[in-house]
Each structure stands twice: as structure tokens, then as C-alpha cells.
Amino acid sequence: MLDKAHQEALALIVGPHGLIVEAADRAAYETPARYAGGTAAAVVRPATTAQVSAAVGYCVRHNLPFVPQGANTGLAGGSTPDAGGAQVVLSLDRLTGPLEIDADDRTATVGAGVRLSTLNAALEPHGLFLPIDLGADPSLGGMAATNTGGARFLRYGDMRRHVLGLEVVLADAAGTVLTLSHGLRKDNAAVALRQLFVGGCGAFGVITKVTVEVHHRPRQSATALLVPRDADAILPLLLAFEAQAGSSLTAFEGMSKAAMTRAIDHVPSLSNPFAGGVPDYAVLVELTRTWAPREGEASLDEVLQQIAGDLLERDDTPLADALFGPAEKMWALRHGLSEGLRASGPVLGFDLSFRRRDLARFRREAVLMLEADFPDFALCDFGHVADGGVHFNLVGSTDAERRAALREAVLGLAVDGFGASFSGEHGLGRAFQDAYDRFTPRLVQDYSAAVAAVFGTGSASVRLGPVSGAN
Numbered sequence: 001m002l003d004k005a006h007q008e009a010l011a012l013i014v015g016p017h018g019l020i021v022e023a024a025d026r027a028a029y030e031t032p033a034r035y036a037g038g039t040a041a042a043v044v045r046p047a048t049t050a051q052v053s054a055a056v057g058y059c060v061r062h063n064l065p066f067v068p069q070g071a072n073t074g075l076a077g078g079s080t081p082d083a084g085g086a087q088v089v090l091s092l093d094r095l096t097g098p099l100e101i102d103a104d105d106r107t108a109t110v111g112a113g114v115r116l117s118t119l120n121a122a123l124e125p126h127g128l129f130l131p132i133d134l135g136a137d138p139s140l141g142g143m144a145a146t147n148t149g150g151a152r153f154l155r156y157g158d159m160r161r162h163v164l165g166l167e168v169v170l171a172d173a174a175g176t177v178l179t180l181s182h183g184l185r186k187d188n189a190a191v192a193l194r195q196l197f198v199g200g201c202g203a204f205g206v207i208t209k210v211t212v213e214v215h216h217r218p219r220q221s222a223t224a225l226l227v228p229r230d231a232d233a234i235l236p237l238l239l240a241f242e243a244q245a246g247s248s249l250t251a252f253e254g255m256s257k258a259a260m261t262r263a264i265d266h267v268p269s270l271s272n273p274f275a276g277g278v279p280d281y282a283v284l285v286e287l288t289r290t291w292a293p294r295e296g297e298a299s300l301d302e303v304l305q306q307i308a309g310d311l312l313e314r315d316d317t318p319l320a321d322a323l324f325g326p327a328e329k330m331w332a333l334r335h336g337l338s339e340g341l342r343a344s345g346p347v348l349g350f351d352l353s354f355r356r357r358d359l360a361r362f363r364r365e366a367v368l369m370l371e372a373d374f375p376d377f378a379l380c381d382f383g384h385v386a387d388g389g390v391h392f393n394l395v396g397s398t399d400a401e402r403r404a405a406l407r408e409a410v411l412g413l414a415v416d417g418f419g420a421s422f423s424g425e426h427g428l429g430r431a432f433q434d435a436y437d438r439f440t441p442r443l444v445q446d447y448s449a450a451v452a453a454v455f456g457t458g459s460a461s462v463r464l465g466p467v468s469g470a471n
Contacts, residue, residue, distance in 0.1 A: 002042045002088070006062065010044055013054045018045040018094065029089045030080055033073050033136070034349060035431050038081040040067075040089045047094040049167060049177060049208040056206060057175030059088060060456070066090045066171075068202045070142025071115060075349065078201055078429025079142070092141055095208060101126060107164060107183050109211040112141025128214045131156040133251075135338050141207040146427030147199030151334065154386040155250035155288075156215065158425070159198060166194045167209035172456030183211040196451065201428045203448070204455045218250075218288035222300035223330045224308065225273060225323040226283040231360045233318035234283065237311070238356070238386055240318065241285060244307045248300065251286035252386040253334050259380040259393070263333060263340030270336050273323060283385065284334050286327070337382050341393055348377070348403055350392040352414050353424030359388060362418050366392070369413060374406050389424040415439045 001021055002010070011019045020026055020043035031037040041064070046052045059066045066088040069079040081087035095113035102108070103126040110119055117137045120129050132143065133151040142148075144166065149158040156162075165181040180194035181187055196204050228234045234254065241249055257280045264272050272278060287300045298306075301324070308322040341347050354362055363381070370379055377396030383389045392414075394406065414420040415435075422435045436445075 001085070002064075006064065007042065009058060010042070010055060013058065014044055014046045014051050018047060018051070019043070020045065026089075029069060029072065029091055031072075032075075032077055032080045034075045034347075035077045036083075038083045038087070039085040040081045041086055043089045043091055045091045045094045048097075049095075049169065052090070052092070052095070052169045052206060052208050053175035053177050055090065055175070056169050056171055057173055059090075060171055060175070061173045064088050068092065068145075068206045070112065070139035070145070071137065073136035073138045074142065074146065074427060074429065075351065075431075076146075076423065076426045076429030077431035078146075078427055082430060090206065092139065092206075092208070095141070098209075101128075101214075102183075103128065105183070106214050106216075107211055108214055109165070109183065109209065110140050112139060112144075112206075112208050112210060114140050116140065116143065123214055124217070127217050129217050130162065130212055130214050131250075132159065132162075135335055140210045140212070144198050144207050144210050145200065145202050147425070149384065149387065149389065149425035151253055151384060152250050152286075153384055153389075154252055155247070159212075160195065162212045162214075163194060163198050163210060164213055165211035166197055166207055168194075168197050168205040168207050170205045170455050176456075177208075178205070181211075185213070199427070203428075203452050216290040218290055219292050220289040220300050221327050222287045222304040223325070223327040224285050224304055225325075225330055225333075226285055226308070226319060227279045227321040227323075228281060228283065229318050229320045231281065231363060233320075234281070234360060234385060235356060236318040237283065240311055241307060242386075244310075245287055245303070248287040248289060248303070249285070249386075250288045251284060252384075253284040253382070254385040254390075255282050255284065255334065255337060255382040256380060257281065258378055259337045259341065259382045260333065262344040262380060262395075263336040266340045266343035267336040270332060270340075273325065273329065273333065279321070284330055334382075337380075341380055341395060344380075345395045346398050347380075348394045348396070348406060350394075350407075350410055350414070350422070351424045351426040352390050352392050353421040354388045354390070354414070354418055356385070356388045358418045358420070359385065359390065362414060362420070363390075365417070366410065366413060369409060370394075373409065374402070376402065377406060411435055411439070 026040050029043045030040050044055050046055050067081050068090045072079050092113045095111040097111050100109045115137050123129050131152050143159050147159050165183040168178050170176040228237050257278050260278050264270050311317050311319040377394040380393045383391045
């Protein structure tokens, strides 16, 4: 716990309700969505950028390590303190102003603590939304810091694609505030420093305000569950839909039998949509349009069924079956996968990213490795096939040595064997510090550390290379 002098000084900055020191009240800020929690020296909750600046500057001047935290929905251990009890959690959950929408410009400017659901609710009357689809409800600052992707990356891209401007506080003795662009789509008047902070996981500073581009909400949609002929048919199936559906294709989400079965078994609201039993693998495909139905224009349901029908008639068809139905029911299965896994046992999760052509081969080799060396774990994978991402989840033994050995084997196969990324979209945190140290080239680590030092982040809590960075 912080000593009395630090408590009093920080309380003067954020107000008495902005400082949490009692253990029972800190618990929610110390417990991550995945992995073991830690112990904070205190939780500091500034409500304005000025308070963030003052709190950060105070921590730096007094050598108090701190961990920036948004909605604490991350899956990499980057938003919670370690077990040492010396780190201050800098929570941005009170940083909920402004929330400004410019419908004509299709932009929104929000405080870093504004939740995705809150922003989309405010955008709905304007027929707009931020089209990053997630199973959690993160804050916009956290989404920018980790460069969130999601299930509709195929059509809309990640947060880097949407961030037009940032306000950030640097981890230096002054708590320097930088305004990085003013929401312009085109601006080459200065180096685009904001791109260092998007996906920087807090290593270069604390995001306090975000301006994002938003999009028109779809007014038509169609979904289907596709059953590929086999694993090698998944990529040809994707290529066929990309060619035939074009920009209407917004999602192409792969789900293994083990993952789907656990969701159906453990999520009460779900039912099995497959009359003939859950297939070995299925793909949720979605088509959308932003305009209302037009006279004489084929509906998206007709388009989707036509594409699937044409594929089924091919001699070399990559498609074994197709199930059409309400979007809500099909997306409920996809969104229920994580809950189903959590309910079925201890999960060892990996957020891997591959070249699309390597996904099927990696999965084959990984299955053989698991069968030979780790039969006490069940593979329950799913992910964003269209962008090469896979949530490679394993449910099984709680033995620490077994889990460590399995983690080493999976990361070695993926990164060394296929040139994959060990963090496709979950960002960096304590859970992957060892992977960063092992797989990120030393020269890249050194340059990353040098850039972090320029921004004065040597005092924050999670390392990027040989110096510290905040996450």
C-alpha cells in the first residue's frame, strides 16, 4: 500500500473519490479477464486529462511504477498489476468526457474511458456505428492502445484504420500532454506520431482522448453457417466468397467442432443449429449493405444462397453444406464460444496470426503434436480466418509444468515454424513478455526501447525490450 504522504498527494490531484486504497475496493482493478491477478499499491482514477497529467507526473517524479487500465477486458495481462504490491493502477474509467459526434464528417471524439457500447448507442440515432465487433465491451482508449481488430476486420479493418486523432499523456516528470492530429483523414503536415500510440499498448504514453472515423450502419444483412469439405477447402471457400460477394462480405469466422460443442453445452441460451450434428468445422459468413432494399435488386439472402448454390454444383466444390438462418442465432453461436470454453475447464489461450495460406497446415501439424505429446488437452480453436487470425485455445490440465511445456511447444511451432505472430490482436502484456523477449528481434527491441525512452516511459511498469513501458 502507498504510504500516507503519497496517498494524500494523489488524493489532492484526483479528489477523495478518485483514490482507492482499501483491498476490498481494489479487487475489481486487480483481477484480469484472463490469467492470475495481482496486488496494487493503490488505484488512481482521474476524471480529466489534466488530472491524468498531474497523476502521471507525480508518479514519475516519485518513482512510483504505474499500470494504465481502461475497461480491464484485455487478455494479455497488460492492464493489471503484478503480485509485488508496488504498482499503482491508473484507471481511466472516469475519463468519459467528451462524447462528441460529427455525423456529417462521420467522426466521433470521446474520452478514453468511454465504452464501445456507449459510443455505439450514441451513434445509433445517426445511423452510424464503430464497426469493431468484440465479445467484450472495452474502452475506446484501450481499443486504440491495443489496436483492436475483431470479427469484422475483413470489411472494416482494425482500430489503426479508424483512429484519426489522439490526445496522450507522456510518462515524464511533467506529465506532458500531446495532441496528435485533429481528426483529419489526410494530414501530412507532420509525422503521424499517433501511429506509435495505436497498438503501442501504453509503452509510449497514456491515451486520454480518441477521435475515430465511424461508418453507416448496415440496413441489409444475410448470414449462413458453411461447412467446408475439409480443412484444405477453407481458403478456397474464402477466396470464392471474396470474388463473388466483393465488398458485401463483412465476416468469415471459423469455428471448430470442439469450440462449438462447448458453447452449445454450456451456454443456456444456445441451441444446436446443425440438424445432422455439429460438423468438424464451420464458418459463419456475413454479407451486408448500407442501403435499403432497392426495387429489382436481389436481396442479400438471395445473393448468399446463389453463391453457395453455385459452389455446391462445382465438381471441385470446397463446400459440403450450408445452413441459412437468422443473423442473431448464428452470431449468438460465434459470440458464445468464449463463454462455453470458460465454463468447460481451465483455458490456455493463444492469439496467433498467420499468412492465410498457412492456417490449415499449421492446424494439421498442431493437432498431430497435441495427439502425440499433449493428449490431456483438447483443442477448441476459432477465429478470424479471413485475416489469418486464430484463437488457438486449449482446455485441459492445470499442472503448471504441463501448461508451460505446451505453451512453449505451440509458440515454437507457430512462430519459428510458420513465421506467425504470437499476438495477433490482443496486444502485449505481462502474459507475453517472455514471448516478446524470445521472438521479437533484438534490434527491433532495442529501437522500440529507444523510442520509448524519447517519450520518457522508462518509469512505467511493463517492459518492451531493455527498458520499461506501460501497458
